[in-house]
Amino acid sequence: MTSQTLTQMTGFSANELSKMGPLDIVFSEDQESFRKKVREMLNGFRSSPFKIRLKTKKGETKWALGTVSSVTYKGTSSVIGSLVDITGYKRISQSLQKQSFLFKKLCISLRDGLI
Numbered sequence: 001m002t003s004q005t006l007t008q009m010t011g012f013s014a015n016e017l018s019k020m021g022p023l024d025i026v027f028s029e030d031q032e033s034f035r036k037k038v039r040e041m042l043n044g045f046r047s048s049p050f051k052i053r054l055k056t057k058k059g060e061t062k063w064a065l066g067t068v069s070s071v072t073y074k075g076t077s078s079v080i081g082s083l084v085d086i087t088g089y090k091r092i093s094q095s096l097q098k099q100s101f102l103f104k105k106l107c108i109s110l111r112d113g114l115i
Helices: 004-010 014-018 028-042 087-114
Strands: 050-055 061-073 076-085
Touching (some): 004 014, 004 076, 028 061, 061 087
């Protein structure tokens, strides 16, 4: 089963996502970290959500906060995941970091010019 949130975030249809593994939409350089965080959460060693970068159908990057837990569904052990799209937050955060860097650089150059 695939959530409407995941289809909206990634641009893949529910049918396309059902034929993919969870790692297919995770950036390859993030997959080991993702596996580790999922294992920690499923084994009870982690309770806080983790950040994850997802690849969209168009090749764009989306950011999400994720959690997973073990459930029994129709008599079978399963894993259920939850994602919250934080792409807008990440873009604003990155923009603020860049602005802060430029402001510090400007202040340093002004100070150096006055001495």
